[in-house]
Amino acid sequence: MNKIFYTSLFVGVMLISNASAAMKEKLNKPDFTQESLSLMELINVRHSERAFNPQRPIDNQTLSEILWVAFGFNATGKRTIPTARNEQKMNVYVLRKNGVWLYNAKENQLEKVSDENAIPFTVAGGQDFVLNAPIHLIYTSSDERFGEMHVGSAYQNVYLYAASKGLATVVRGMFDRDELHRVLRVPNGEMVLAHQPIGYPY
Numbered sequence: 001m002n003k004i005f006y007t008s009l010f011v012g013v014m015l016i017s018n019a020s021a022a023m024k025e026k027l028n029k030p031d032f033t034q035e036s037l038s039l040m041e042l043i044n045v046r047h048s049e050r051a052f053n054p055q056r057p058i059d060n061q062t063l064s065e066i067l068w069v070a071f072g073f074n075a076t077g078k079r080t081i082p083t084a085r086n087e088q089k090m091n092v093y094v095l096r097k098n099g100v101w102l103y104n105a106k107e108n109q110l111e112k113v114s115d116e117n118a119i120p121f122t123v124a125g126g127q128d129f130v131l132n133a134p135i136h137l138i139y140t141s142s143d144e145r146f147g148e149m150h151v152g153s154a155y156q157n158v159y160l161y162a163a164s165k166g167l168a169t170v171v172r173g174m175f176d177r178d179e180l181h182r183v184l185r186v187p188n189g190e191m192v193l194a195h196q197p198i199g200y201p202y
């Protein structure tokens with residue numbers, strides 16, 4: 001009897017811990033040793049690009065670095081972007097076909113918010129080119145006064161990283177705000193502010 005009880009308990013615990021592991025995805029540390037154009041050259045070539053190659057996925061290292069440049073913690077112990085009073089009021093979500101994920105910079109991991117494919121909700125104004133991008137960042141903030149400034153710093157960092165890696169990206173202000181608010185389970189008072197699809201060009 002005891003044996004059956006403890007075996008079932010063990011199996012239950014394993015199932016629960018596997019389920020919660022599936023809800024988290026560890027990210028890699030950024031690689032600071034990569035060769036790249038200089039900062040001046042990157043600013044010189046930064047641009048918006050709207051054609052994404054749907055056949056070319058983004059690997060985990062690249063995704064990890066995209067998130068880190070957007071809103072990771074840097075060598076100062078603070079964020080890669082400045083924030084008002086260092087309150088760090090911004091969140092970055094990742095949309096992929098396999099669901100919606102919230103970037104947890106402290107744990108350097110993605111945490112699943114939903115299994116729903118929310119990418120179609122980023123289409124607006126007839127801009128269905130976004131459907132070809134493998135990775136979509138959604139920036140949110142609860143800071144009514146400064147949130148958009150935080151987002152601007154983050155998307156510019158991502159633009160520069162994209163320029164260094166030959167990635168295509170464009171920041172967008174057009175999307176289905178209500179549907180994204182719902183599927184991202186954004187807390188009350190937090191605003192969905194910008195969308196940034198990222199992929200490789202053709």
Ligand SMILES: Cc1cc2nc3c(=O)[nH]c(=O)nc-3n(C[C@H](O)[C@H](O)[C@H](O)COP(=O)(O)O)c2cc1C
Pocket residue numbers: 046047048049050127170171172173174
């Ligand atoms: C706040 C903001 C919102 C934007 N929204 C869109 C958008 O919804 N769709 C789009 O294709 N581009 C959008 N853009 C990108 C601009 O069109 C682009 O930055 C501009 O044409 C200049 O091109 P460049 O980024 O290559 O310098 C947006 C840019 C900003 C800063």
